[in-house]
Amino acid sequence: MPNIDSLILNFDRALRTLCARATSARPLPGGDLEETRLDEHDKRGAAALMRVNHAGEVCAQALYHGQAMTARNREVRQVLEHAAAQETEHLAWTEQRIDELGGRVSVLNPLLYAGSFAIGAVSGLLGDKWNLGFLAETEKQVEGHLDDHLGRLPEDDHKSRAIVEQMKEDEAEHARTALTHGGAQLPLPARQAMRAASRLMTNSTYWI
DSSP states (O other): OOOHHHHHHHHHHHHHHHHSOOOOSSOOTTTTSOOOOOOHHHHHHHHHHHHHHHHHHHHHHHHHHHHHHHOSSHHHHHHHHHHHHHHHHHHHHHHHHHHHTTOOOOTTHHHHHHHHHHHHHHHHHTOHHHHHHHHHHHHHHHHHHHHHHHHHSOTTOHHHHHHHHHHHHHHHHHHHHHHHTTOOOOOHHHHHHHHHHHHHHHHHHHHO
């Protein structure tokens, strides 16, 4: 169970996620590519899709930190914290790309963080196999969203596409790792509920 030190640490992580610019140990994917000229329609569309991706990474940070806080096994906590660290890099990449496109992050991020952290903490309390199964299913669904975004981003927006492609690779790796460490497949109703919540998040943050 979480102690006071754990709660303080997670509160600090929440403030950093929501109020400070994230940093990345890895170089920005596509950072060496030349910026292509996009018309205003394509530029707004690309910025909106990257805002959705950024909001998704805010949710991922909250989910995995909530799951790690209540995970019972040290190795499971390490898997979750490793995933969260890479999601921090995704947060930095998407935020930088949004700035380059002249867009903005979602105003819903604080609400999304709070809700996702609570869901993650409850997931951890259900036991490690379900905790890891939740991680695997989350990443599987995110991978599908990113694949959809690759089909919707402008073909000439090579910089955004490079970021999304690397994110998709990382999410697939997280899912495989979770299953390798004993994650169980979630029941169909749980997977359907997750898809419904994900659709609500993506549809709202595209505009807000």
